[in-house]
Amino acid sequence: MALTREERAQFLAEPHVAALAIDAGAGRAPLTVPIWYQYESDGTVWIMTGLHTRKNELISAAGRFTLMVDRLEPTIRYVSVEGPVVDTVPATLEQLREISARYLPADKVDGYVATAWKEHGEQVVIRMRPERWLSSDLGTV
Numbered sequence: 616m617a618l619t620r621e622e623r624a625q626f627l628a629e630p631h632v633a634a635l636a637i638d639a640g641a642g643r644a645p646l647t648v649p650i651w652y653q654y655e656s657d658g659t660v661w662i663m664t665g666l667h668t669r670k671n672e673l674i675s676a677a678g679r680f681t682l683m684v685d686r687l688e689p690t691i692r693y694v695s696v697e698g699p700v701v702d703t704v705p706a707t708l709e710q711l712r713e714i715s716a717r718y719l720p721a722d723k724v725d726g727y728v729a730t731a732w733k734e735h736g737e738q739v740v741i742r743m744r745p746e747r748w749l750s751s752d753l754g755t756v
Contacts, residue, residue: 618750626684627654628680630717634680637673645681647741651714652682659742660696663706663714666737674700674741682743690720691753692742696745722741 620624635650646669651663660682664670674680678700684691711732716724 636681638677661742695749698746702742
C-alpha cells in the first residue's frame with residue numbers, strides 16, 4: 616500500500632541509510648551506493664560527498680539522482696525519491712556535524728566530525744527536490 620504524503624515525510628525524517636542511484640552513462644548500469652542523507656521540512660533532501668568523487672561528477676553530469684530508503688522492521692517499508700539537483704554548495708562544518716549527529720551515537724559525533732573534516736577532503740552538499748515518489752508499506756509479511 617502506498618504511503619501518504621505525511622507518512623513519506625515522517626519516514627524520510629527518520630535516520631535510514633539510503634541507496635543513492637545515479638545515471639552512469641551509456642552502456643553502464645546506474646551507480647548505486649549507500650549514503651547518509653538529510654530530509655528538510657520543505658521536502659528537499661540533501662547528501663554530502665567529496666568534491667572530486669565519482670558520485671559528484673555523475674550527479675553534476677546527470678543533474679538529478681534517486682534515493683531509495685527502506686526498512687525491514689516492524690514492517691517492510693520503503694520510499695524512493697527522484698528529482699533534479701537544485702543546489703550544490705561547499706559543505707560546512709555545521710552540516711557535517713548535523714548529518715553525523717543524525718546517524719551516529721552522540722558520544723561518537725565529535726570524534727568523527729574532527730577526523731572527517733580533516734581527512735575526507737573538500738566536501739559538497741547537493742540538494743535535490745523530489746519530483747517522483749514511489750513508496751509502499753508491505754505490512755506484516
